[in-house]
Amino acid sequence: MPLVSVHELLEKASEERYAVGAFNANNMEIVQAILEAAELENSPVIMQASQGAIKYAGLEFITGMVKIAAESSPVPVALHLDHGTDFDQVVRCIRSGFTAVMYDGSKLPLEENIAYTKKVLDMARPIGVSVEAELGKIGGTEDNVSVSERDALFTDPEEARYFVEQTGVDCLAIAIGTAHGQYKGEPKLDFERLAQIKSLVDIPLVLHGSSGVPDEAVQKAIQMGICKVNIDTNIREAFVGEMRKVIANNPDEIDPRKILGPARKAAVEIIRKKIRVFGSAGKA
Ligand code: G3H
Ligand code: 13P
Ligand code: ZN
Numbered sequence: 001m002p003l004v005s006v007h008e009l010l011e012k013a014s015e016e017r018y019a020v021g022a023f024n025a026n027n028m029e030i031v032q033a034i035l036e037a038a039e040l041e042n043s044p045v046i047m048q049a050s051q052g053a054i055k056y057a058g059l060e061f062i063t064g065m066v067k068i069a070a071e072s073s074p075v076p077v078a079l080h081l082d083h084g085t086d087f088d089q090v091v092r093c094i095r096s097g098f099t100a101v102m103y104d105g106s107k108l109p110l111e112e113n114i115a116y117t118k119k120v121l122d123m124a125r126p127i128g129v130s131v132e133a134e135l136g137k138i139g140g141t142e143d144n145v146s147v148s149e150r151d152a153l154f155t156d157p158e159e160a161r162y163f164v165e166q167t168g169v170d171c172l173a174i175a176i177g178t179a180h181g182q183y184k185g186e187p188k189l190d191f192e193r194l195a196q197i198k199s200l201v202d203i204p205l206v207l208h209g210s211s212g213v214p215d216e217a218v219q220k221a222i223q224m225g226i227c228k229v230n231i232d233t234n235i236r237e238a239f240v241g242e243m244r245k246v247i248a249n250n251p252d253e254i255d256p257r258k259i260l261g262p263a264r265k266a267a268v269e270i271i272r273k274k275i276r277v278f279g280s281a282g283k284a
Contacts, residue, residue: 003067004076006100006228007130007170009044010204013227018279019207019218022046022080023271024232026053028065029264030239035069035077037271041281044075046100046228048082054089063096075284080132082230090120094129102173106134110159117167132228135163136175138208154193161200171204171228176221178209181233189217191224198225206230211237215277222279229278235267242266 009020023034025047038045047069049062057065063079070077080100081093090101103120105113117133124131136155155174164172174197176190187209198205204227210218211233218229242263246253253259275281 001070001073001076003070003079003097003099004044005128005130006046006078006080006132007128009046009076009078010130010171010227012044012283013280014204014225016283017223018283019222019227019229020044020046020280021271021274021278022048022082022206022228022230023235023274024048024050024053024082024230025062025066026050026232026236027057029260030235030267031062031065031069033235033239033264033267034271035073035075037268037275038075038077038284039073040268041272041275042075042284043275043280043282044077044284045275045280046078046080048080048102048230049093049098050082050232051085053082059092059096063093063098067097083134087116087119091123094124094127098129100130100132100170102132102134104134104173106137106173106175110163114163114166117163117169121167121169130170132171132173132206133163133167133169134173134175134208135160138173138175138178138180150190154190155197157193157196157200160197164201164203169203171206172201173206173208176207178207178213180209181211182237183212187213187217189213189221191220194221194224194226204228211235218277219279229274231271231274234270234274238266238270239263 025031066079079098083104105116137153206228207226208230210229
């Protein structure tokens with residue numbers, strides 16, 4: 001089927017209390033792996049393109065691959081821009097066929113974040129493209145972060161209420177203790193903050209930096225209002241881990257397909273596991 005909007009995927013997820021996985025699509029094998037996992041689990045799925053992915057593969061290649069994947073498939077697939085910070089890039093993504101964009105103004109002062117998010121919404125909403133915003137700082141691991149640092153970095157519930165009221169954004173990424181990349185220790189999520197945010201904000205919430213967060217913590221967060229869970233690092237680990245293994249066992253192998261094929265399989269397995277943890281299996 002043609003690409004679907006993130007809005008419709010998250011609306012259903014929110015009603016039925018599961019989350020849709022948003023997996024970073026960095027190359028052809030990973031796009032294929034995300035699709036295969038979603039089909040095997042009969043799950044809706046979001047493929048997202050980061051700044052690094054766009055730089056590496058090129059916007060048109062990513063859009064082309066994801067569109068082909070979606071069109072050939074019976075499961076709903078959305079294409080989302082991850083951590084967009086440049087208005088012109090947001091426009092290019094929408095023109096190229098993305099069905100959702102994230103405008104990440106989290107590094108800006110609150111009022112500027114609101115103004116830019118509204119500008120993106122004014123353009124995206126009339127054409128059915130959904131918009132994710134971010135409030136708070138999803139930074140390094142939160143080990144040894146003091147209470148006052150937490151308050152400065154994590155999403156302030158009252159600010160979240162004001163932000164959503166002012167912008168009318170479709171979904172909101174919040175900082176509650178997750179970080180991008182590999183964790184040094186076990187991340188501890190601030191569930192109390194999540195509960196406060198959810199009590200003040202009635203839109204789907206998004207968890208970034210979800211690789212390495214224990215399954216039970218992710219599931220608890222989903223029960224409390226997280227509807228989109230972003231995963232990149234765990235796919236990289238599985239993919240590159242398998243490549244390393246194949247190369248170590250076959251040092252003379254020069255056919256990239258013999259190395260990337262098993263890596264793609266390893267990615268399918270980890271994505272299937274995540275889909276089951278998020279509760280979206282069978283929800284296509
Ligand atoms: O949120 C960021 C992604 O996980 C990685 O971004 O592809 O630009 O390195 P990148
Ligand atoms: P991880 O790489 O930590 O899974 O984070 C992914 C992410 O948040 C993409 O926006
Ligand atoms: Zn992120």
